[in-house]
Amino acid sequence: MRIAVCLARLPDPETVSVDPITGGVDFSRTLHILNPADACALELALQLRGPGDSIAALTVGPPEADGVLRDALAVGADEVLRLWDEGSASTRPAVTARLLAAALAMDGVPDLVLCGSRSLAGGSGEVPALLAEYLGWPVVTDVLAFDVQAARVQVQRRLARGARSEGDVVLPAVLAVEPGTAALRYAGLPGVMAAKRAAIPVRHLPDLGLSSMDLRFPSATVQAAMPPYPRPREIFIPDSALSPEERAVQILSAGMTHKAGRVIDGTPEEMADAILDFLDENGFMESAA
Amino acid sequence: MTASKDSENFDVIIVGAGPAGSAAALVTARAGLKVLLIERGEYPGAKNVSGAVFYGSAILEKLIPNWWEDAPVERHVTRRDLVLLSPTTSISLDFRSSSAGYVEPPYNGFTILRPKFDRWFAEQAEAAGAFLLCSTVVDDVIREDGQVVGVKVRRDEGEIRGDVVIACDGVNSWLARKAGMQRDLHTHELSLGVKEVIGLDEAAIRERFQLSGDEGMALEYVGAVTGNVHGGAFLYTNKNSLSLGVLGQLSSLVEQKTRPYDLLEGFKSHPAIAPLVRGGTLREYSAHLIPEAGWYMFPQLFSDGMLVAGDAAGFCLATGLYIEGINYAMQSGLAAGQTAVEACKRREYSRYTLSLYMDVLRERHVLTDFRAYRHAPKFVNGERLQNVYPEMAARASESLFRVDGSRKQKLLPLYWRTLRQVGAKPHHVVQDLFQVARAYLW
Numbered sequence: 101m102r103i104a105v106c107l108a109r110l111p112d113p114e115t116v117s118v119d120p121i122t123g124g125v126d127f128s129r130t131l132h133i134l135n136p137a138d139a140c141a142l143e144l145a146l147q148l149r150g151p152g153d154s155i156a157a158l159t160v161g162p163p164e165a166d167g168v169l170r171d172a173l174a175v176g177a178d179e180v181l182r183l184w185d186e187g188s189a190s191t192r193p194a195v196t197a198r199l200l201a202a203a204l205a206m207d208g209v210p211d212l213v214l215c216g217s218r219s220l221a222g223g224s225g226e227v228p229a230l231l232a233e234y235l236g237w238p239v240v241t242d243v244l245a246f247d248v249q250a251a252r253v254q255v256q257r258r259l260a261r262g263a264r265s266e267g268d269v270v271l272p273a274v275l276a277v278e279p280g281t282a283a284l285r286y287a288g289l290p291g292v293m294a295a296k297r298a299a300i301p302v303r304h305l306p307d308l309g310l311s312s313m314d315l316r317f318p319s320a321t322v323q324a325a326m327p328p329y330p331r332p333r334e335i336f337i338p339d340s341a342l343s344p345e346e347r348a349v350q351i352l353s354a355g356m357t358h359k360a361g362r363v364i365d366g367t368p369e370e371m372a373d374a375i376l377d378f379l380d381e382n383g384f385m386e387s388a389a
Numbered sequence: 390m391t392a393s394k395d396s397e398n399f400d401v402i403i404v405g406a407g408p409a410g411s412a413a414a415l416v417t418a419r420a421g422l423k424v425l426l427i428e429r430g431e432y433p434g435a436k437n438v439s440g441a442v443f444y445g446s447a448i449l450e451k452l453i454p455n456w457w458e459d460a461p462v463e464r465h466v467t468r469r470d471l472v473l474l475s476p477t478t479s480i481s482l483d484f485r486s487s488s489a490g491y492v493e494p495p496y497n498g499f500t501i502l503r504p505k506f507d508r509w510f511a512e513q514a515e516a517a518g519a520f521l522l523c524s525t526v527v528d529d530v531i532r533e534d535g536q537v538v539g540v541k542v543r544r545d546e547g548e549i550r551g552d553v554v555i556a557c558d559g560v561n562s563w564l565a566r567k568a569g570m571q572r573d574l575h576t577h578e579l580s581l582g583v584k585e586v587i588g589l590d591e592a593a594i595r596e597r598f599q600l601s602g603d604e605g606m607a608l609e610y611v612g613a614v615t616g617n618v619h620g621g622a623f624l625y626t627n628k629n630s631l632s633l634g635v636l637g638q639l640s641s642l643v644e645q646k647t648r649p650y651d652l653l654e655g656f657k658s659h660p661a662i663a664p665l666v667r668g669g670t671l672r673e674y675s676a677h678l679i680p681e682a683g684w685y686m687f688p689q690l691f692s693d694g695m696l697v698a699g700d701a702a703g704f705c706l707a708t709g710l711y712i713e714g715i716n717y718a719m720q721s722g723l724a725a726g727q728t729a730v731e732a733c734k735r736r737e738y739s740r741y742t743l744s745l746y747m748d749v750l751r752e753r754h755v756l757t758d759f760r761a762y763r764h765a766p767k768f769v770n771g772e773r774l775q776n777v778y779p780e781m782a783a784r785a786s787e788s789l790f791r792v793d794g795s796r797k798q799k800l801l802p803l804y805w806r807t808l809r810q811v812g813a814k815p816h817h818v819v820q821d822l823f824q825v826a827r828a829y830l831w
Contacts, residue, residue: 117672129504131431288545292522293397 137216137279173295174287193226201234228276402551406433409699410557412722414514434507438677445716461505463627464605474612475783479661537694562701571688576639578682584634587669612779684763708765
């Protein structure tokens with residue numbers, strides 16, 4: 101199996117100081133690191149690699165970004181590639197995804213692409229989805245764990261409030277891995293020495309068969325700007341029809357009522373009717389009518 | 390271990406990419422040797438702390454002409470103050486010069502920020518052909534028949550072989566200890582320095598310290614600033630920040646049960662310092678050990694296949710008049726490098742060949758300086774100089790300059806009386822005068 105891992109080099113947020121008054125950003129002490137989520141993706145790829153499998157690490161960035169590729173080589177990536185458009189020097193998600201897609205399509209498409217789910221810098225999490233779009237592949241975001249079985253991948257996703265969902269997807273696919281799922285291994289000495297000496301191949305736009313026109317995505321246009329409007333807070337008023345005792349209970353519970361489910365019994369037709377009635381009563385059926 | 394692949398054999402392995410290590414790497418790489426420079430930090434300078442004023446401009450000039458144009462220097466030092474403090478009073482010896490040696494290239498000294506400077510300096514060594522390996526800790530040396538033939542690093546398959554190993558791994562020098570060249574250090578030989586970098590507007594710095602352009606100032610303090618702890622303090626001007634810190638002798642910090650950061654807070658709130666740092670924002674906080682005993686704490690500087698340089702060798706000259714380490718580190722690094730080059734030329738790495746290091750250190754005035762000032766550190770850290778005399782000078786000046794209608798005293802009786810007030814015995818004063826003379830005059 102051929103696995104591709106997309107890596108990003110970013111400023112370490114701990115070394116970026118923001119002036120609390122002016123909001124000015126001081127990059128003079130900034131160090132750069134491999135995006136933590138990408139490091140997880142790389143580690144998962146290394147764990148997945150069996151005999152005959154290969155791992156390619158890619159990044160989009162200026163020559164300084166070679167560092168993250170060297171890190172990948174040191175821990176055992178088989179090949180690396182840096183992509184860059186000197187002209188635009190942009191790392192907007194759409195541009196990054198376009199360059200990655202072009203490079204992946206050129207070198208014989210991999211079976212699985214692993215990305216970090218979002219970067220510490222921009223944090224939009226758009227790259228994996230856009231990349232999948234350009235490749236015409238499925239994408240699974242917020243991946244916590246996965247298991248490759250023949251041509252399918254079993255995936256566990258992170259949902260809000262600690263919930264999880266599971267599903268599977270057909271290869272080839274793009275998986276966006278959550279940070280914190282795996283700790284990148286510590287490279288051995290021979291690996292580090294070899295990585296330091298390695299020449300990092302780089303491809304620019306013409307090498308990828310792209311022109312600068314391909315990267316001209318409409319930038320976001322501001323249609324209107326509105327101040328944040330506070331949502332009115334409803335003040336709870338107890339039901340005056342109730343007895344004082346019941347009202348006191350209502351006030352003490354601050355109007356909170358537990359969600360009560362209702363279980364319907366009966367024949368399938370009766371149950372369907374009951375559901376329809378419920379939806380109708382609660383105003384869910386208006387548009388359908 | 391069987392000889393590994395050719396690629397993992399180096400002529401010289403240098404441990405620690407500080408000023409000593411990078412200097413050694415620079416000369417050995419320029420001589421065409423295969424050099425490995427190992428640094429435990431993520432980048433050279435990541436772990437390094439010092440004031441810092443770099444007084445080695447002329448030394449570096451010989452290696453890299455006009456180095457200051459390219460290097461991340463802050464200000465060139467044209468003003469130096471030696472300040473005696475009592476809790477309420479300060480007396481200073483103010484030196485400022487616009488003579489050519491101070492205001493024209495190569496200048497006398499520069500204030501620097503070590504993370505930036507060390508990184509730059511290691512880059513120069515790298516550009517000369519040294520192989521820099523970061524984020525790698527060296528655990529031990531490899532020995533064969535008593536000869537050091539390489540190092541063991543904390544990574545898988547972490548053995549690297551080299552003909553000469555130069556330990557520049559700083560004050561604690563685990564490597565020199567592992568190799569049996571340094572003993573465990575005593576607490577009275579070490580000082581703990583705690584330091585802050587305080588961000589301040591460039592214009593405010595110029596105004597407060599009466600500087601123009603890129604001129605900088607170095608202030609050094611003794612006396613009440615450290616309470617009963619033996620030590621001192623410093624304040625240096627950077628481009629748009631101040632580096633200030635307090636040094637305290639480890640043994641007396643322990644004796645007095647004083648926390649070093651309390652000393653630093655006390656220093657910053659002293660009436661002589663507070664107006665200088667007012668309105669600044671804290672940028673960095675760091676701490677480091679300083680080898681202060683000089684001549685008396687030198688390790689065995691060379692052995693079969695191994696040399697020791699920089700702080701690892703205790704090359705930090707703390708005499709009260711001078712607190713210099715970076716320039717001696719660099720000089721010793723260069724000396725070690727030169728020795729390694731010579732040894733590689735002769736293909737002999739025994740202690741007899743490497744003893745050349747001592748001659749080069751003398752030529753480069755490292756050993757001679759430390760020998761000349763060998764009595765100073767002990768005297769500087771003495772009880773009376775640390776606490777009694779600054780107090781006395783401050784009190785005497787207080788009464789000297791005070792006009793309250795009482796009879797004016799001439800100087801000798803005035804100083805005599807103050808001397809008795811602070812509890813110094815005349816025979817101590819005579820003793821100390823002799824000590825001063827021995828330490829500094831001849």
